[in-house]
Amino acid sequence: MPTTPPSEAEITALVMTRLRMLGVDISVLPADDPAAPMDQRRALSACRGAMADTQAISRYVLDAQQYPPILYPAPLTEWSEVSGD
Amino acid sequence: MTEESIVDTDRRRFLTYLSAISATAVGLSAASSAPARAEQNTAPLADFPGQPGKPPTDLTELTIAGAAALIKSGKITPLDLLDAQLARIEEFESTYQAFNTVLAAEARARAKELSKARYRGALHGIPMGVKDNFYTAGVRTTANSFIFENFVPDYDATCVARLKAAGAIVVGKTQMGPLATTRATDPLGAITSVNAWTPNDISTNPGGSSTGSATAVAGRLTTSAIGTQTGGSITNPANAQNMTGLKPTLGRNSLYGVIPLTYTRDHPGPIARDAVDAAIMLQALAGADPNDPRTGGLPRVPNYLKATQVRRRGSRVAPPFPLRLGVLPGYTSGTSATAVARAAMLDTFADNGVTVVDVPLPEEWAFLTGSAITTASAAERSETFLEHLRADVRLFGVSLSSWIRALFVSGDDYVKWLRTRMSLLRKVLFELFADVDVVVQTSVTPFDLVGCPLIGFPIGFSSDASGLDVPIGGLVGGLPYGEEKLLALAATYQAATSWHARRPPDPVLAPSARRAARPRITDAEVLAASL
Numbered sequence: 001m002p003t004t005p006p007s008e009a010e011i012t013a014l015v016m017t018r019l020r021m022l023g024v025d026i027s028v029l030p031a032d033d034p035a036a037p038m039d040q041r042r043a044l045s046a047c048r049g050a051m052a053d054t055q056a057i058s059r060y061v062l063d064a065q066q067y068p069p070i071l072y073p074a075p076l077t078e079w080s081e082v083s084g085d
Numbered sequence: 086m087t088e089e090s091i092v093d094t095d096r097r098r099f100l101t102y103l104s105a106i107s108a109t110a111v112g113l114s115a116a117s118s119a120p121a122r123a124e125q126n127t128a129p130l131a132d133f134p135g136q137p138g139k140p141p142t143d144l145t146e147l148t149i150a151g152a153a154a155l156i157k158s159g160k161i162t163p164l165d166l167l168d169a170q171l172a173r174i175e176e177f178e179s180t181y182q183a184f185n186t187v188l189a190a191e192a193r194a195r196a197k198e199l200s201k202a203r204y205r206g207a208l209h210g211i212p213m214g215v216k217d218n219f220y221t222a223g224v225r226t227t228a229n230s231f232i233f234e235n236f237v238p239d240y241d242a243t244c245v246a247r248l249k250a251a252g253a254i255v256v257g258k259t260q261m262g263p264l265a266t267t268r269a270t271d272p273l274g275a276i277t278s279v280n281a282w283t284p285n286d287i288s289t290n291p292g293g294s295s296t297g298s299a300t301a302v303a304g305r306l307t308t309s310a311i312g313t314q315t316g317g318s319i320t321n322p323a324n325a326q327n328m329t330g331l332k333p334t335l336g337r338n339s340l341y342g343v344i345p346l347t348y349t350r351d352h353p354g355p356i357a358r359d360a361v362d363a364a365i366m367l368q369a370l371a372g373a374d375p376n377d378p379r380t381g382g383l384p385r386v387p388n389y390l391k392a393t394q395v396r397r398r399g400s401r402v403a404p405p406f407p408l409r410l411g412v413l414p415g416y417t418s419g420t421s422a423t424a425v426a427r428a429a430m431l432d433t434f435a436d437n438g439v440t441v442v443d444v445p446l447p448e449e450w451a452f453l454t455g456s457a458i459t460t461a462s463a464a465e466r467s468e469t470f471l472e473h474l475r476a477d478v479r480l481f482g483v484s485l486s487s488w489i490r491a492l493f494v495s496g497d498d499y500v501k502w503l504r505t506r507m508s509l510l511r512k513v514l515f516e517l518f519a520d521v522d523v524v525v526q527t528s529v530t531p532f533d534l535v536g537c538p539l540i541g542f543p544i545g546f547s548s549d550a551s552g553l554d555v556p557i558g559g560l561v562g563g564l565p566y567g568e569e570k571l572l573a574l575a576a577t578y579q580a581a582t583s584w585h586a587r588r589p590p591d592p593v594l595a596p597s598a599r600r601a602a603r604p605r606i607t608d609a610e611v612l613a614a615s616l
Contacts, residue, residue, distance in 0.1 A: 015493065018492065018493065019489075019492070022471070022474075022475065022492060023475045024474045024475055024478060024489070024492070025478065026478055026489070028477065028478060028479055029478065029479065029485075037273045037274055037482050037483040037605070037608065038478075038479075038481070038482070038483060038485045038486070038608055042486060042608055043478070043485055043486060043489055045486075046485075046486035046487070046489060046490040046608075046612065047489060047490050047492065047493050048493075049490060050460065050463065050490035050491065050492075050493040050494055051493045053456070053457070053460040054460055054461050054493075054494055054495070054498045056457035056458065057457065057458050057460070057461045057498050057501050057502060057505070058495070058497070058498050058501065060458070060501065060505065062501070062504050062505065062508065066504075066507075066508070067504040067505070067507035067508045067511070068504070068507065069500055069503030069504045069506075069507060070503075070507075
């Protein structure tokens with residue numbers, strides 16, 4: 001069933017809630033100062049952007065029997081003294 | 086060995102590892118009969134004769150191979166070489182800003198010791214720059230971040246320890262993008278290192294994040310250097326500054342004692358003057374490290390120096406073994422200086438014993454390597470640095486966006502990204518390399534994602550707006566543990582061309598210009614470099 005996209009205010013509230021739960025405080029930054037290296041407005045924008053930017057990968061479907069997420073078996077061979085050569 | 090069997094051997098090795106996983110899952114005892122590990126193989130360094138020649142007027146021009154022959158024969162001492170470079174540092178470092186820390190006194194003391202010591206091999210007495218994210222015992226290691234501004238490790242990173250054990254002298258810690266992201270800046274984004282080819286024009290990108298390492302070698306402040314690559318940070322600055330940069334396969338070099346950016350995509354490697362020097366460096370660096378499980382269970386370390394011994398055929402050269410170079414669609418399209426240089430590079434290879442063949446891009450290539458997918462990889466960053474985000478977000482300076490946003494990548498998206506990376510790896514191994522040993526690349530992203538090796542090397546020059554020469558670099562990728570083939574390819578090209586031998590002119594800047602404040606990069610630029 002289609003869902004209603006969240007509003008900007010809801011996304012901002014989600015971001016702020018997550019940051020507070022993690023104990024990350026962005027209030028120490030200037031609120032909105034383009035001349036500063038970083039401000040709260042840009043930090044929030046980056047967080048909202050991450051959620052938007054991961055929509056494509058969240059919708060990408062892979063065969064559940066393919067591509068287990070392990071890149072190289074080095075730790076297994078190292079810790080079990082298996083040589084790959 | 087035939088061309089086909091070379092490709093098959095690499096693929097077979099990889100499949101052996103996959104089968105090792107299965108064996109381990111069934112029972113560890115089934116896979117415990119072969120305890121061999123990919124130990125270091127430094128014998129080729131001791132045996133290396135160097136590249137004989139007369140001492141040049143300016144010792145800072147020397148490659149490692151050239152200096153090795155002179156040091157081995159006693160025509161120069163390590164102190165002679167070091168002092169020549171320290172003199173350049175004294176004269177030009179205020180312009181280049183390649184270093185965070187220069188260890189002049191310590192380096193001179195070491196050079197004096199080595200000048201009297203038994204010859205150790207090709208790296209004996211060779212001055213070296215070390216990116217400031219490698220731990221150095223008793224020396225500040227900052228990663229150009231407020232987080233580590235007062236961090237003084239009590240041990241050397243394995244890579245640093247191995248270079249020192251081989252006789253190299255650490256001249257200093259080189260500038261970098263904060264936490265290994267952008268071109269070199271201070272933590273608030275103020276630009277530091279310049280491109281050695283355009284020292285007056287700070288806007289010319291010197292490549293990042295191992296910027297200072299490339300600037301130091303290009304500017305002849307040191308003979309060679311090491312950097313790290315997660316998203317092009319060795320090969321990009323090497324390409325930008327006429328260097329040869331090698332990003333080895335994940336696990337080939339130890340990451341123990343390197344400040345992490347990610348745990349699955351960081352790769353330490355050399356930034357050198359040519360392929361032979363890169364081979365010397367890799368020979369010293371590569372091999373299993375008990376402190377880094379990513380280095381275990383891999384193929385043995387080969388003789389990289391042997392791979393750079395090209396064959397002479399009259400006026401032509403050829404690689405030491407057959408090589409098939411794959412060319413991606415559109416690689417030479419257009420009329421830009423880069424397109425022209427790429428076409429000439431392919432002609433050079435074809436004329437000098439390399440088989441050049443077209444290869445198609447696998448399906449979904451752009452999607453799987455694009456930011457729509459790779460953005461989910463950011464979770465690796467936030468996990469590593471969460472305690473610092475909690476402590477004070479201002480510690481991240483201009484780089485905060487690319488770390489704090491990672492807190493909003495969900496666990497399932499991250500796992501999906503790991504699986505898409507496996508999908509991409511399979512396409513690399515079985516489609517891209519179906520019929521070739523090495524493949525040209527136009528972006529670092531695909532091979533950085535899957536951990537396969539890349540080499541960047543000079544292929545020409547273009548002119549910037551001021552008429553100054555700016556290097557053009559080529560980029561070629563290989564199969565896992567295929568560094569030999571990449572080095573052989575680059576060595577063959579460099580035996581047939583001389584781009585790599587060109588050195589930038591000395592900086593000429595008024596003292597007032599040297600002291601002028603340098604502009605800052607923006608957080609948007611940092612974020613763009615992070616995706």
